Amino acid sequence: MQAKQQIIMAHYSLPPVIGGVESALKPLSEIFAKHDCLVTLLTGTGSIEGKNLKTSIVTDLNPDSPHVREIQRVLRFGSLPEFYEYRMQILQRRIEAEIGNINTVMIHNIMTMPFNLTATEAFWNYIQKYPDKKYYLWTHDMAWLIEEHKPYLYDRKPWSLLKTPLPNVTYITVSEFRKRQLAELLNIPRRRIKVIPNVIKYQDFLKFDEVTTPLIENLNLFSRYPIVLIPARIIPRKNIERSLQIIARLKRHYPGIIGIVTGTLEKEGTEWTPYSQKLLDLIASEDLRDSVVFLGDVFTNLQIPQSKNRSVVRDLYFISHLVLYPSLDEGFGLPILEAGIARIPLVLAQIPVFREVAKEGVLYLPFDESVEYNADRIVNFLTENQSHSDILFNRVLTHYNWDNLWDSNLKSLLND
Numbered sequence: 001m002q003a004k005q006q007i008i009m010a011h012y013s014l015p016p017v018i019g020g021v022e023s024a025l026k027p028l029s030e031i032f033a034k035h036d037c038l039v040t041l042l043t044g045t046g047s048i049e050g051k052n053l054k055t056s057i058v059t060d061l062n063p064d065s066p067h068v069r070e071i072q073r074v075l076r077f078g079s080l081p082e083f084y085e086y087r088m089q090i091l092q093r094r095i096e097a098e099i100g101n102i103n104t105v106m107i108h109n110i111m112t113m114p115f116n117l118t119a120t121e122a123f124w125n126y127i128q129k130y131p132d133k134k135y136y137l138w139t140h141d142m143a144w145l146i147e148e149h150k151p152y153l154y155d156r157k158p159w160s161l162l163k164t165p166l167p168n169v170t171y172i173t174v175s176e177f178r179k180r181q182l183a184e185l186l187n188i189p190r191r192r193i194k195v196i197p198n199v200i201k202y203q204d205f206l207k208f209d210e211v212t213t214p215l216i217e218n219l220n221l222f223s224r225y226p227i228v229l230i231p232a233r234i235i236p237r238k239n240i241e242r243s244l245q246i247i248a249r250l251k252r253h254y255p256g257i258i259g260i261v262t263g264t265l266e267k268e269g270t271e272w273t274p275y276s277q278k279l280l281d282l283i284a285s286e287d288l289r290d291s292v293v294f295l296g297d298v299f300t301n302l303q304i305p306q307s308k309n310r311s312v313v314r315d316l317y318f319i320s321h322l323v324l325y326p327s328l329d330e331g332f333g334l335p336i337l338e339a340g341i342a343r344i345p346l347v348l349a350q351i352p353v354f355r356e357v358a359k360e361g362v363l364y365l366p367f368d369e370s371v372e373y374n375a376d377r378i379v380n381f382l383t384e385n386q387s388h389s390d391i392l393f394n395r396v397l398t399h400y401n402w403d404n405l406w407d408s409n410l411k412s413l414l415n416d
Contacts, residue, residue, distance in 0.1 A: 014046030264296025340396030361391030
């Protein structure tokens with residue numbers, strides 16, 4: 001009997017940690033496992049388990065581990081901590097031990113994002129030490145192209161590794177837009193980069209969690225209109241302030257509006273982070289205290305575990321009237337797939353990658369016009385164009401279907 005192909009899949013974290021890459025890794029790993037690959041997920045925290053699936057925890061891959069947090073704090077100012085090399089070598093040896101004789105290694109985002117630069121350099125060294133393995137560097141985002149990261153990147157190691165190409169690896173992006181960006185950033189031919197889109201496992205997506213009903217009752221959601229879902233973490237590039245400003249204008253048309261931000265406000269010690277404080281100040285100035293909620297706060301008030309976030313958000317897609325996602329920069333935009341599968345009207349920033357993924361069936365907001373005009377567009381969209389959600393629904397099922405990804409992309413990838 002032929003031995004099953006073994007695969008290492010590496011990322012900082014896995015579910016229940018909340019994030020777009022974490023959400024994408026579960027169906028991706030399950031597709032390989034379904035087709036008789038033995039998948040080991042190498043991660044700093046979280047877990048995905050199942051038939052042909054196992055998780056191996058390496059705590060120093062986790063950006064929130066104490067060692068990594070301290071290193072990252074110093075790196076932010078352009079200096080190398082004196083224990084950087086020591087921790088990096090320890091991590092590299094651990095990576096060597098975990099991968100062992102497995103020849104197929106897939107690394108997600110670590111090689112282009114700065115959340116754990118010891119991990120970036122450790123994997124970089126590993127790839128150079130073992131050049132005969134098959135490496136797939138999955139690129140969802142690129143720090144050197146994201147404004148909020150640029151002030152803390154420096155044109156020397158380890159930061160420069162995030163924009164330096166490696167030989168003998170296969171680069172993968174999740175969209176044609178990211179492919180063009182990556183080719184330009186690394187100065188490599190586009191033919192060296194494959195595009196494999198994120199997918200949605202609609203069989204799992206279409207199932208209410210037992211905690212969703214009390215949450216709906218607590219927020220009295222079925223008496224609110226419209227329910228506007230804002231599926232975003234609390235980080236600047238998600239442009240949540242624009243969503244809040246739009247909701248404030250929509251409130252003039254819809255006094256019962258409620259916006260639900262799925263992320264959790266963050267603190268540094270006992271103080272809010274600057275971006276969280278900015279959002280709270282905006283809610284106060286725009287009189288949105290009764291019109292906007294953060295899901296993390298609701299979970300805390302109702303004593304719902306944060307691990308329930310994904311299942312509750314899934315349920316909210318099916319009762320919301322609109323998804324609002326004016327993000328400034330994305331590599332793909334997973335909420336497009338989620339909104340499409342839920343057949344919910346979707347309003348997006350007018351950025352190239354969103355047009356690539358969603359095409360028709362959504363409302364694009366130009367940001368060179370006023371918030372008032374943005375809001376007027378949404379009013380018209382809600383009243384006249386809800387059937388567009390059916391167009392997106394069909395596109396998601398046709399182009400980003402979990403069942404189709406193996407035959408369309410992954411099978412040939414492993415046979416290269």
